[in-house]
Amino acid sequence: AQSVTQLGSHVSVSEGALVLLRCNYSSSVPPYLFWYVQYPNQGLQLLLKYTTGATLVKGINGFEAEFKKSETSFHLTKPSAHMSDAAEYFCAVPTGGGNKLTFGTGTQLKVEL
Amino acid sequence: KAGVTQTPRYLIKTRGQQVTLSCSPISGHRSVSWYQQTPGQGLQFLFEYFSETQRNKGNFPGRFSGRQFSNSRSEMNVSTLELGDSALYLCASRGDSLITDTQYFGPGTRLTVL
Numbered sequence: 001a002q003s004v005t006q007l008g009s010h011v012s013v014s015e016g017a018l019v020l021l022r023c024n025y026s027s028s029v030p031p032y033l034f035w036y037v038q039y040p041n042q043g044l045q046l047l048l049k050y051t052t053g054a055t056l057v058k059g060i061n062g063f064e065a066e067f068k069k070s071e072t073s074f075h076l077t078k079p080s081a082h083m084s085d086a087a088e089y090f091c092a093v094p095t096g097g098g099n100k101l102t103f104g105t106g107t108q109l110k111v112e113l
Numbered sequence: 114k115a116g117v118t119q120t121p122r123y124l125i126k127t128r129g130q131q132v133t134l135s136c137s138p139i140s141g142h143r144s145v146s147w148y149q150q151t152p153g154q155g156l157q158f159l160f161e162y163f164s165e166t167q168r169n170k171g172n173f174p175g176r177f178s179g180r181q182f183s184n185s186r187s188e189m190n191v192s193t194l195e196l197g198d199s200a201l202y203l204c205a206s207r208g209d210s211l212i213t214d215t216q217y218f219g220p221g222t223r224l225t226v227l
Contacts, residue, residue, distance in 0.1 A: 032212050041220070043205075043219050043220045044203065044218040045218070046217075051212055094211050094212065097169070099168055099169050100158045100169050100171070101216070103155060104155075105155050106156075
């Protein structure tokens with residue numbers, strides 16, 4: 001079954017520093033992959049998704065992710081962190097015939113001054 | 114357009130009681146999914162309804178049930194509540210395809226079981 005693994009349950013960066021949140025998927029077939037963000041006391045919001053085509057995917061709020069088949073990875077990056085980026089980030093992959101999402105365990109991003 | 118609405122936002126119940134949560138999807142969306150979020154288990158899929166039919170079901174006991182109405186609004190019910198049912202319950206709606214359509218999540222219902 002397809003799944004995703006997020007390395008690092010907590011990541012702390014300084015404001016203005018690079019953000020790198022890691023996600024690896026398990027599948028021999030190129031999957032579809034999603035990144036969601038959850039701000040405190042809110043639901044999840046789609047940041048970006050990889051379906052087909054270009055392996056570098058640009059999302060909202062300056063985030064992007066690169067699908068690397070050789071590394072089975074889909075890491076999320078942002079060149080310069082902002083205080084407002086503090087949130088929990090989830091990587092997800094469609095399963096169950098493509099009608100449900102299986103989420104990673106999440107990475108809590110803390111941005112410090 | 115209006116987002117996904119969930120009611121109530123907060124709920125406190127005692128063990129043994131039952132609870133019904135409601136979700137109003139974005140207009141035009143026929144798919145409604147429910148997820149449970151807990152610190153220990155993370156985000157877990159409960160079930161998905163599409164045009165009033167349950168299309169997928171997660172690995173939860175039969176105490177968890179749901180339904181979808183003709184206007185796509187959905188409810189989930191948990192009977193005989195247990196302490197472990199305390200969680201944030203998230204509803205999500207989308208168009209026909211999870212791959213091509215964006216899935217929008219509601220703010221969730223925070224259920225506390227005492």
